[in-house]
């Protein structure tokens with residue numbers, strides 16, 4: 001009886017399950033393998049990107065300097081009027097004295113172009129600091145010209161034909177002479193970190209762009225954080241549920257997907273043309289980026305508010321708190337880590353944005369470090385854009401260097417976001 | 429360990445005894461028919477704290493409470509029982525207007541507290557909720573220190589500003605909630621770090637810190653172990669000496685143990701109200717009997 005039943009009975013479920021296990025395990029393995037492959041691919045691309053940027057850009061943090069012996073001739077530099085002295089004449093004389101056999105205007109011009117035009121300013125600064133030097137002969141390290149810099153860093157091959165080279169044979173001879181006498185060396189490039197933009201790569205720095213970025217982000221943060229959080233609180237906690245509010249919500253979500261250059265056009269039309277705000281000012285840049293980051297902040301703040309357990313708000317209402325008290329004492333503090341993370345990510349996005357700022361004129365060539373939010377300025381990504389467009393070989397290096405600085409700031413901001421989230425995180 | 433056994437035993441005893449008695453009674457007295465949804469029993473008491481008249485609650489199209497009349501007496505424990513989804517919580521939320529926070533919810537009828545309609549236009553929910561406190565099903569302490577949990581209510585209502593007065597409120601509330609001895613050394617640690625039962629007593633302490641006149645409890649013990657349940661039941665009996673308590677419970681044993689009066693709800697109707705003894709031992713309505721004898725629910 002029992003046997004018969006076993007024969008006719010359908011297969012037991014566990015047998016069916018066991019029979020299928022192999023197939024399941026295999027597809028599981030396949031899926032994991034695919035995942036690993038894609039991660040490897042992503043890491044590979046990232047490494048390639050970073051590798052190429054770093055390998056091109058690390059040179060920007062060093063600058064070639066040459067040592068000149070100059071005579072601070074009182075005839076060329078008037079001790080009474082240090083600002084008017086013929087400092088470049090002194091430098092040129094120093095060069096001529098090193099290479100007395102150089103003759104002819106063209107060759108002399110080539111010789112003079114070994115050192116940066118900024119050498120004269122550095123000499124002037126030194127003399128103003130120590131006026132007692134006038135009349136003496138001194139040795140001074142001055143920045144080399146960008147072509148010399150590039151050559152000395154080994155980016156120009158001496159074996160190719162002279163007419164294909166930016167550095168000519170006679171210049172190579174002079175540089176070799178500097179090398180023999182230990183009068184040329186690479187130093188840490190402080191100019192890159194504390195100067196504004198310049199037509200000469202060896203005098204160009206990112207500080208102007210960093211300050212511009214700082215002011216722009218400051219304006220963006222001060223405007224978009226309170227406005228964004230307040231909108232999120234209103235929409236999430238107070239707004240009546242009706243068609244109009246639905247419409248607003250849909251629009252906010254859509255705004256997050258609008259290409260950023262549109263915001264730039266809007267800024268140009270409204271802030272500059274209609275309200276007459278100054279072009280190229282970080283204030284206007286901040287306004288435009290505020291428009292761009294608001295949807296991000298509103299959406300992430302709403303998500304953060306939504307994730308606070310409703311029981312907390314009920315508890316507060318239950319002891320007689322008004323809705324505002326319940327939100328500001330309990331819900332908002334619990335939502336803060338999410339809100340801050342969203343805000344910092346929005347800020348990071350704003351920091352990396354260039355297209356809308358091109359529209360409002362922040363793409364201008366600006367040498368001075370901006371002193372306020374209404375001064376003309378540029379920002380890091382636009383500076384990168386400008387340098388990438390320049391023909392000089394030395395700007396290539398600086399472009400990558402600036403990208404490294406920008407990436408550094410972005411990593412820093414993301415780290416701050418992570419730390420804040422960890423700090424504020426609470427269990428319930 | 430001891431307490432756990434005791435509580436367990438108590439529950440074991442109560443059920444069969446009641447069931448048997450109810451069975452006996454069933455054969456003697458005729459019950460109100462199952463199809464009749466008129467409330468049977470005395471919905472009114474002399475000198476009520478709260479008087480609900482003709483309450484209807486809708487969630488959108490759903491009619492969740494249908495024409496309910498019920499009084500809450502002074503210093504009594506009124507328990508509400510019934511199958512889930514019958515509207516017990518909904519009714520409880522009417523009493524401190526927590527239903528206002530639900531968008532789709534509409535409440536009609538009058539609820540008088542000491543003679544004043546709390547649904548009236550001139551009534552502000554803030555003082556109302558201060559005088560009608562609520563304890564929720566799931567313990568929901570604020571993720572702050574135990575002290576801050578207690579003090580939030582008194583602070584926002586301005587009950588005390590002096591540091592000593594505030595400290596006194598903390599001590600008194602925790603003592604009344606029977607939690608003082610367990611937490612007196614760690615008032616500055618987070619309330620969320622307590623055990624479930626302690627958290628619920630903290631929530632009760634938080635509620636009584638604003639000196640309410642009525643306390644609403646929505647299944648306060650459903651997430652708790654028997655020991656914590658026993659502690660909270662004892663607490664309710666103590667509190668009922670000064671407050672009115674309305675408790676929703678899914679445990680008939682609990683209703684039988686703590687309450688003076690019991691109301692039985694069924695699909696949005698209030699079916700039967702009476703003293704707890706009467707409802708459990710001699711229900712007048714067939715549906716009530718079905719429920720307490722375990723034939724329904």
Ligand SMILES: Nc1ncnc2c1ncn2[C@@H]1O[C@H](COP(=O)(O)OP(=O)(O)O)[C@@H](O)[C@H]1O
Pocket residue numbers: 487490492510511512513514515516517518519530532
């Ligand atoms: N927020 C709500 N929205 C819509 N319907 C609800 C809501 N809360 C409760 N209900 C409905 O109202 C009825 C009564 O619910 P409730 O009062 O929670 O029942 P109980 O507490 O007795 O289990 C149920 O049918 C439930 O589906």
Ligand SMILES: [Mg+2]
Pocket residue numbers: 516517518646
């Ligand atoms: Mg309920």
